[in-house]
Amino acid sequence: MNGMVMNRITLLAFVGIIGIALLSCGEPKQPASNNAANVFDKGDKITNNNFKGDVWLKNLVVADSSNPNAVGSVTFSPGARTNWHSHPAGQIILAIDGVGYYQEKGSPKKIIKKGEAIKCPPNIAHWHGASADSPFVQVAITGREKGETVWLEPVSDDEYNH
Amino acid sequence: MNGMVMNRITLLAFVGIIGIALLSCGEPKQPASNNAANVFDKGDKITNNNFKGDVWLKNLVVADSSNPNAVGSVTFSPGARTNWHSHPAGQIILAIDGVGYYQEKGSPKKIIKKGEAIKCPPNIAHWHGASADSPFVQVAITGREKGETVWLEPVSDDEYNH
Numbered sequence: 070m071n072g073m074v075m076n077r078i079t080l081l082a083f084v085g086i087i088g089i090a091l092l093s094c095g096e097p098k099q100p101a102s103n104n105a106a107n108v109f110d111k112g113d114k115i116t117n118n119n120f121k122g123d124v125w126l127k128n129l130v131v132a133d134s135s136n137p138n139a140v141g142s143v144t145f146s147p148g149a150r151t152n153w154h155s156h157p158a159g160q161i162i163l164a165i166d167g168v169g170y171y172q173e174k175g176s177p178k179k180i181i182k183k184g185e186a187i188k189c190p191p192n193i194a195h196w197h198g199a200s201a202d203s204p205f206v207q208v209a210i211t212g213r214e215k216g217e218t219v220w221l222e223p224v225s226d227d228e229y230n231h
Numbered sequence: 232m233n234g235m236v237m238n239r240i241t242l243l244a245f246v247g248i249i250g251i252a253l254l255s256c257g258e259p260k261q262p263a264s265n266n267a268a269n270v271f272d273k274g275d276k277i278t279n280n281n282f283k284g285d286v287w288l289k290n291l292v293v294a295d296s297s298n299p300n301a302v303g304s305v306t307f308s309p310g311a312r313t314n315w316h317s318h319p320a321g322q323i324i325l326a327i328d329g330v331g332y333y334q335e336k337g338s339p340k341k342i343i344k345k346g347e348a349i350k351c352p353p354n355i356a357h358w359h360g361a362s363a364d365s366p367f368v369q370v371a372i373t374g375r376e377k378g379e380t381v382w383l384e385p386v387s388d389d390e391y392n393h
Binding site for chain 1: 269271292297346348352370
């Protein structure tokens with residue numbers, strides 16, 4: 070009888086322990102990657118053909134007569150990328166989260182990571198996006214004083230993977 | 232006797248539940264605030280007299296002939312702030328983490344929070360910094376094409392607290 074009671078005690082305690090452990094820690098801790106992505110709102114999904122894959126844009130600053138720069142936060146899902154394009158006044162990319170790719174025409178693809186900054190020179194064709202395995206969040210600072218972005222051809226899978 | 236056994240079962244289960252709940256969730260989750268502050272390196276402590284309190288600067292982009300913008304990440308400890316100053320080509324502030332203050336001369340102080348952006352117009356005296364109770368991390372985008380920042384008088388405690 071005592072043995073059965075102890076078994077019941079043990080079983081109940083065990084079930085209680087497991088149940089509460091699951092309940093209290095059931096929500097997985099978000100990886101740092103996802104937390105940092107929340108610095109800025111994700112914004113709206115981009116629906117034009119200048120991008121491939123799932124990409125979101127949150128406009129943060131609009132250029133005006135006293136400020137030539139447009140600033141936006143762009144979130145690329147893994148594998149998503151811009152088409153080739155160039156900016157008449159260049160662009161600055163700040164990597165806010167994740168791992169991305171950046172390539173200028175004629176140069177090797179670079180890997181860019183959270184915390185890094187890249188200057189795209191004026192009128193140099195380039196593309197950027199998420200790496201194959203990780204989302205990528207960037208802030209783009211784009212001078213509008215010399216005109217709008219010039220959009221070019223899509224980045225092929227060969228170019229993306231090379 | 233059955234009553235005592237049930238009490239022991241209940242007590243043991245209860246102790247087990249509480250113990251495991253404490254153990255498995257003992258490490259406090261870092262507030263989002265601390266994670267996001269690590270997007271950029273904190274950089275070096277600013278030692279000039281244009282700031283009050285503990286402030287760190289990480290230069291991310293240096294202006295050059297093809298790119299007029301300097302970009303830096305600035306970390307203010309609670310209560311720390313710039314002096315009053317103005318920028319000949321204006322400035323954009325992106326709030327990366329924490330809670331800060333921003334004030335233009337003659338206007339009320341504004342509270343700025345993680346994820347928000349502010350445009351400081353050219354030649355308007357203003358200051359910014361952390362709120363009294365929270366650190367503040369900002370990215371500053373400063374056009375250098377019309378000259379350097381004009382530094383003015385310190386922000387008094389009265390102005391800071393008002």
